[in-house]
Amino acid sequence: MSVSGSTTPAGSTVRAPDPAPPERRPRRAHRSRSARVREDRRAGYMLISPTAVIVFVMVVLPILWTFSLAFQDVRLLNLRTTGVIGAYSLDNFKAVLTSPGFLDALVTTLVYSVCGTACAIGLGMIAALALRAPFRGRGVVRACMLIPYVAPVVAATFVWKTMLNPQFGILNHYGTTLLGWKDPIAFLSSAQSVSPFGIDLHVSTSLLTVVLFEGWRSFPFAFLFITARMQAIPDSLEEAATVDGATLTERFRYIVLPQLLPTLAVLTVLRFIWTFNNFDDIYLLTGGGSGTQVVAVRVYDYLINRGDIGAAAAQALVLAAILAILVTAYLKLFGRSEEVV
Amino acid sequence: MSGVRRDNAERRVLAVAxxxxxxxxxxxxxxxxxYMVLLSFRPLDAVLxxxxALWPQLGEIDWGTYRDVLTSTASGGQGFLSFIRNSAIVAVGTxxxxxxxxxxxxxxxxxxEFFGRRQISAVFLGVYFFPAILLAIPLFVFFTRIGQRGTLSGLVVVYVAQVAAVSIYMLRNYFDTIPASLEEAAAIDGCTRLQAMRHISLPLALPAIASNALFVFMIAWNEFLFALLFLVEDRSKWTVSLGLSQLAGSIEVPTTVLMAGSVILTVPIIVLFFLSERWLAGGLTAGAEKG
Structure with missing residues (x-):
């Protein structure tokens, strides 16, 4: 999967010009320059090799090995006897793709990542706009906005679970005493479909809750990105529009928003990828129960609870392939606008 | 004129909103x-x-939860002190x-300038977008087979491989801002490339290195999936994150005690974050700002 190049932050940075060769004393410079180029090349390889080795051994090789595992019958029990050369077959893929629940998990993953991404970016946009104009203490408020993003995921999920607890959670307490709910809501263990105004959304209460959690936890990232981009919009543009009689909403619609679009496009890709791959949040909140089993949690279930390593690997590969296809399609559709970033 | 009036009306609405x-x-x-801090100080029966309650009642504040959660299991506590030690070893090592x-x-x-230098950062960054759960499978199998699953050092190696790419990306951006002419001056004075790096660019990059260190510390301290896969079988090896998640599933440990554990897990991160907030925010958005 190649999610790099112009869409990632790396591609968007301006590289410093390469160190220019010294040009003062031309005759000696020629010799010292070629010596320096050679020295640079050697030093370059030497300095990058520790990282290259560790990334190769701990990331690239394992990924290749996943392919090997996915085509073999590997279980936790026969792990010690399995080698790289074994009986390859497509059985794992067949079993995984036709197993009950896989399609559901895939749909859940999609719903979770699309809605989670939308929630995070929407909330991030609101926060960025609300904190745009300076006021006293804005720095502190900004820092506070980032806390959900930096806090340990285990602590954040635990406190949410406690707040949403049907017996003594604070939300259900006030929901039943102040808001007049008839019964406490089991936010994290209810597979019941959410149906506002009688419209069945085919989304369980739990799935909605984990989506909201994802929005809460990730909006600071969007907020940071959008704020940084907003600061780069020259004031003169909006001032000119004000003089021309544009209202506040018009200035947002025709001046600020177009400037933000490339950033929003990049943000969408980043957040989508990370939400799509997310394991921690859902595993910790619901354990994958009541309509929240995403593929990543299912992979874990196959790996640890069933001990079926081959099937887990096959499933993880399918997940990565689908993600790669989605991201590529997105880049093909919207790639143009991102070149600007 | 109506534009101005509408503009004024919108401004007034926004001033309130x-x-x-x-x-x-x-x-x-x-x-x-x-709420986390509040519950960690209230006795369980009071919570039930x-x-x-949005604040503790007078005389209700109870430090006992912290004592319970920190003391070792041998003395009837939850042994978070040893979890903290493990987390610290893993995070500092990483x-x-x-x-x-x-x-x-x-x-x-x-x-x-060397062959493949541009491609290498793209490859490294690609790693950052790879599903962790996909990597988890072969690493789980690999470390099980070499008998190193369940060791803190094995976990450190895995973490380093995962964060090295981001770390290089952040630091490179900073090195790019240090003028090359400084090192050229040193080169004319007879420094080799490595000497120039050590004596000129490294000291200048210290702020970036410090913020990068904090960033990596926070990632390693917060990490959950690999800690779960590698260390879950041996309680004496649990990190704070893993310990909290494992105990949260049992009914024997009161929620308020675990809230104290959550506070212990969260406080170091929040403190580090406020110490380094300016740098971190800058580093995270370095790519966006230049758009």
Whole structure:
């Protein structure tokens, strides 16, 4: 999967010009320059090799090995006897793709990542706009906005679970005493479909809750990105529009928003990828129960609870392939606008 | 004229709406953490009787939860002190090793012309977008087979491999901003490339290195999936994150005691974050700002 190049932050940075060769004393410079180029090349390889080795051994090789595992019958029990050369077959893929629940998990993953991404970016946009104009203490408020993003995921999920607890959670307490709910809501263990105004959304209460959690936890990232981009919009543009009689909403619609679009496009890709791959949040909140089993949690279930390593690997590969296809399609559709970033 | 009037009306609406939105956002962001601290100080039966209390009653404050959670299991506690030690070993080990490999790497990618230098950062960054769960399978199998699953050092190696790419990316951006002419001056004075790097660019990059260290520390301290896969079988090896998640599933440990554990897990991160907030925010968005 190649999610790099112009869409990632790396591609968007301006590289410093390469160190220019010294040009003062031309005759000696020629010799010292070629010596320096050679020295640079050697030093370059030497300095990058520790990282290259560790990334190769701990990331690239394992990924290749996943392919090997996915085509073999590997279980936790026969792990010690399995080698790289074994009986390859497509059985794992067949079993995984036709197993009950896989399609559901895939749909859940999609719903979770699309809605989670939308929630995070929407909330991030609101926060960025609300904190745009300076006021006293804005720095502190900004820092506070980032806390959900930096806090340990285990602590954040635990406190949410406690707040949403049907017996003594604070939300259900006030929901039943102040808001007049008839019964406490089991936010994290209810597979019941959410149906506002009688419209069945085919989304369980739990799935909605984990989506909201994802929005809460990730909006600071969007907020940071959008704020940084907003600061780069020259004031003169909006001032000119004000003089021309544009209202506040018009200035947002025709001046600020177009400037933000490339950033929003990049943000969408980043957040989508990370939400799509997310394991921690859902595993910790619901354990994958009541309509929240995403593929990543299912992979874990196959790996640890069933001990079926081959099937887990096959499933993880399918997940990565689908993600790669989605991201590529997105880049093909919207790639143009991102070149600007 | 009507544009101006509408503009004024919109401004007035916004003048009211904006503070409300800001306060709401603050409540959303901070309340869960306030609630965490609050519960960690209230006795369990008080919480069960009055779940809606927004502050502790007079004389209700109870430090006992912290004692319970920190004392070792042998003395009837939850043994978080040893979890903290494990987390600290893993996080500090990851920081040191990551810096050792990524400072030279970032310098090379930023400054030196060698074959494949552009491709290498793209490959490294690609790693960052790979599903962790996919990597988890072969690493789980690999470390099981070499008998190193269940060791803290094995976990450190895995973490370093995962964060080295981001670390190089952040540091490279900083090296790019240090003028190459400084090193050229040193070269004319007879410094080799490595000497120039050590004596000129490294000291200048110290702020970036410090913020990078904090960033890596936070990632390693917060990490959950690999800690779960590698260390879950042996309680004496649990990190704070893993310990909290494992105990949260059992009914024997009171929620308030675990809230004290959550506070212990969260406080170091929040403190580090406020110490380094300016740098971190800058580093995270370095790519966006230049758009």
């Amino acid at each position: 904006r503070p409300i939105i800001i306060v709401l956002l603050l409540v959303i962001c901070l309340f869960p953490f306030y 009787q009055d779940p809606g 920081v040191v090793l990551t810096l050792v490999v990524s400072i030279p790497g970032a310098y090379a990618v930023s400054r030196l």
